[in-house]
Amino acid sequence: xxxxxxxxxxxxxxxxxxxxxxxxxxxxxxxxxxxxxxxxxxxxxxxxxxxxxxxxxxxxxxxxxxxxxxxxxxxxxxxxxxxxxxxxxxxxxxxxxxxxxxxxxxxxxxxxxxxxxxxxxxxxxxxxxxxxxxxxxxxxxxxxxxxxxxxxxxxxxxxxxxxxxxxxxxxxxxxxxxxxx
Numbered sequence: 185x186x187x188x189x190x191x192x193x194x195x196x197x198x199x200x201x202x203x204x205x206x207x208x209x210x211x212x213x214x215x216x217x218x219x220x221x222x223x224x225x226x227x228x229x230x231x232x233x234x235x236x237x238x239x240x241x242x243x244x245x246x247x248x249x250x251x252x253x254x255x256x257x258x259x260x261x262x263x264x265x266x267x268x269x270x271x272x273x274x275x276x277x278x279x280x281x282x283x284x285x286x287x288x289x290x291x292x293x294x295x296x297x298x299x300x301x302x303x304x305x306x307x308x309x310x311x312x313x314x315x316x317x318x319x320x321x322x323x324x325x326x327x328x329x330x331x332x333x334x335x336x337x338x339x340x341x342x343x344x345x346x347x348x349x350x351x352x353x354x355x356x357x358x359x360x361x362x363x364x365x
Contacts, residue, residue, distance in 0.1 A: 198234070198235055198238045201234070201238075201248060202231060202234075205248070205249065205252055206227065206231065208249075208252075209227050209252055209256055210223060210224065210227045212253070212256055213226050213230075213256055213259075213260060216260050217260065217263060222263065226256075226259050226260060226263050227256075229259045229262075230252065230255050230259050233255055233259070234251075234255060261330070264321070265331070296354075296358070299354070299357060299358075303350055303353060303354075304316075307346065310332065310334075311346045313332055314328055314339060314342050314346065315343070315346060315347075317331060317332075325339045325340050325343070326339075
């Protein structure tokens with residue numbers, strides 16, 4: 185019967201792993217999140233989890249780097265999930281860029297932005313969430329599929345149909361001269 189490693193051996197192994205992988209994990213998370221301070225928090229969560237579960241790591245199933253990568257990806261998803269729950273139309277309006285030159289262009293942009301905010305409010309939740317994740321958080325369709333719990337193909341179909349619907353409504357509202365929708 186093999187002996188289980190004692191706590192001292194686990195602590196030494198964890199410290200060695202931490203020293204070897206911390207900077208790699210942090211760089212990976214910074215690339216995914218884009219904010220160094222938040223990435224440090226997420227990296228801390230990764231290593232806290234690793235410390236708590238280090239004795240259950242099985243090197244026959246995955247390399248240490250792979251295990252850390254999977255834990256990092258899970259914590260990154262949790263990070264984005266917690267931030268997305270607070271997305272509102274007000275938040276989207278703050279992200280809008282009004283860098284157009286000239287008062288006419290600014291007025292046009294403001295009118296289009298208000299129209300889009302209202303249209304997004306009218307969309308069913310799944311359509312709104314897919315649009316927000318794609319265009320305001322710049323996620324790929326597979327990442328969106330993972331987030332909302334539907335297939336990648338379904339995300340692409342819903343996205344395409346929703347964009348077509350928004351385009352038709354925009355043309356009705358602005359091109360035909362009916363500014364009230």
